[in-house]
Amino acid sequence: MYKVGNLGWMVLVAITLMMTACAVAPNTAPKAEETAAPQVQPTVEQLPEQGQPQQEQGQEQEPVEGQPPTAREAAATVMRAIKNSDMQTVAAWVHAKKGIRFSPYAYVDVESDLTFKQDTLNGLMEDSKTYVWGTSAGSGEPIHLTYADYYKQFVYDADFAKDGTISLNEVQGKSTTTNNLNEVYPKESYDFVEYYIDGIDPAVEGMDWRSLRLVFEKIGDDRALVGIIHDQWTP
Structure with a gap:
């Protein structure tokens, strides 16, 4: 029989101890699933609505077909x-x-401000007749104009649809009228x-501000256009 010396026994004991330690040592290496980043599921509030583009600030919504329009939706269509x-289109809302009723200034004069019915509006822009639209705030003289000329001075005398600041039931432009x-x-x-524009020419320091107010009568859930009021700085 082969005899093992003292040195040999010491080597065998060391190897045995090392094998025993490896067998009982806990595996402390992290598992794959423990090191992976946790997946956070978005809540319902975080998910974007499918098929519905986000509306930009200041952009007016169009009326939804089949639903009563809000005042701002109606105004957006009329203003365009x-x-x-x-x-x-204006006549369809009247x-x-x-x-x-057309009012050239903030004061609505129920006696002298002109009123037009639906069936007279379609050809009004081409009408060559001169009407009296009230009196000028500056001179007190009667305002003799065709509708086309009145439109240029007392309806769309600025790009309200593009540049106007919009408010609902709130007066922004305040004149002496x-x-x-x-x-x-x-x-x-x-x-x-x-629709309010606070000024066009910086040199006049706001003295060229102007407003256009669209007035709608509430008829149940619907609305009908009854007034266009122009306003501006007056001396």
């Missing part, structure tokens, strides 16, 4: 039609019985949407 001189809008058109029955 006014900008394009599309009197047919109150069937009351028609629409008395504003009796809520007396003629009470809040309970009417909404108005104002």
